Amino acid sequence: MNQEMNQSTGTPSAQAAPKKNYTTLLVVLLAISVIANIWLMYNRKQVVEQNTFLITENTDLNAAKDTLQGQYDAALARLDELTGKNAELDQMVKDKDGEITKLKSDIKSLLTKRNATVSDLKKAQSLIATLNTKVKTYEERIAELEKENTVLTEGNNRLNQQNDSLSGEAENLRKLGSVLHISNIRMEPINLKKNGExxxxxxxxxxxxxxxVVFDIDENRVVNDGPAEIYVIIQGVEGKLLSNAAYGSGVTTDADGNALNYTVVKRINLEKGQRMTNVTVDWKQESAYQKGDYNISFYNNGYKIGSGSVQLK
Structure with a gap:
């Protein structure tokens, strides 16, 4: 009777084992496995792509070789960028018997090896690291040389500017030194008699x-032999300039570039280091002279070199 009651109520008997649903659990485990595999593949790819990565018996050798080839190509590109920047380092890079050439040859041999082993790739990895170290050393050295060149260039520019300045000063000094100096200035008003005789x-x-006007030109050891000009400015009563273009009056400039009206110009032939005495300049005008003071100034190379005055009664 008890058995009939159990059947009618749908309650399993004590002797029957319950059935569990494993589908959800299997799906979860499968998803975890897939995610883990994806993560492992991604992580391995990331590790392989790094500059240094671990190469073991379980490493995908083809992927490792591709990564090493990429690193090697990048190192060569950096070397190419350095070429031409410094002759000494260029020679080191291009030297057939040099360490760089040997490194490149050994790396290329290992990476192009058809059945490269883990040991081969490890060796290639080590050689590439050495190559990168040397490239970095060259980059740092070139940076130092460029900095030194910049400093030298700036120094040379300063020296050139100083030389230009000194040259300018020397030229100014030479110009100043070549300015004539006159002394013993005399002014002699003359009356002509017997028809000028x-x-x-x-x-x-x-x-x-x-x-x-009579004056002496002192010796000058700077000025060269040859012609020179002395501009004479005569100012009459109330500072009025005595001038007549027909008698040689004109306009020149002073050392500052300002216009300078002169009465007459005296042209002479100089001898270096020789004194000239009794240099004479005559000014004759058609109109009569007025009573009063007459001031006379002398200019050479734009500089005032002397002055004097005379009084007419």
């Missing part, structure tokens, strides 16, 4: 026919 000194304005 006789000259008589006078101080009376109405009798003056020629205003004569």
């Amino acid at each position: 006789k000259e008589v000194a006078t101080t009376k304005a109405k009798k003056v026919d020629i205003l004569r």
Whole structure:
């Protein structure tokens, strides 16, 4: 009767084992496995792509070889960038018997080996690391040389500027040194008698026919032999310039580039280191001289080199 009651209520008997549903568990485990495999593959790829990675018996040798080849190509590209930047380092890189050439040859031999072993790839990896170290050393050395060159260039520029400045100063000094110096200035108002055959000194304005200026040129050891010009400026009463273009008056410039009106120019032939005495400049004008003070200035190479005055009564 008990058995019938169990059957009618649908309750399993004590002797029957319960059936569990393993589908969900299997799906979860499968998903975990897939995710783990994906992560492991990705992690292995990341490790292989790094500059240094572990090569073991379980390493995908083809992938490792591709990565090493990429690293080697990158090192060669860095070497190419360095070429031409420094002659000394260029020679080190290009030297057939040099260490760089041997490294490149050994690495290429290992990476192109058809059945490269784990040992071969490890050796290639070590050689590539050595190559990268040397490339880094060259890069640092070139950076130092470029910095030194920059410093030298800046120093040379400063020296050139200083030389230009000194040259300019030397030229200015030479120019100043070549400026003539006059002394013993005398002014002699002259009255002409007997149709100009006789000259008589006078101080009376109405009798003056020629205003004569006499001076000496001191010796100059800087100026070269040859022609020189001395500009004479005569200012009469109230500072009025005595001038007449027909008698040689004109305009020049002073050392500052300003216009300088002159009465007459005296052209002379100099001898280096020789003194010239009694250099004479005569000024004759058509109009009569007025009573008063007459000031005379002398210019050479734009610089004032002397002055004097005379009074006419």
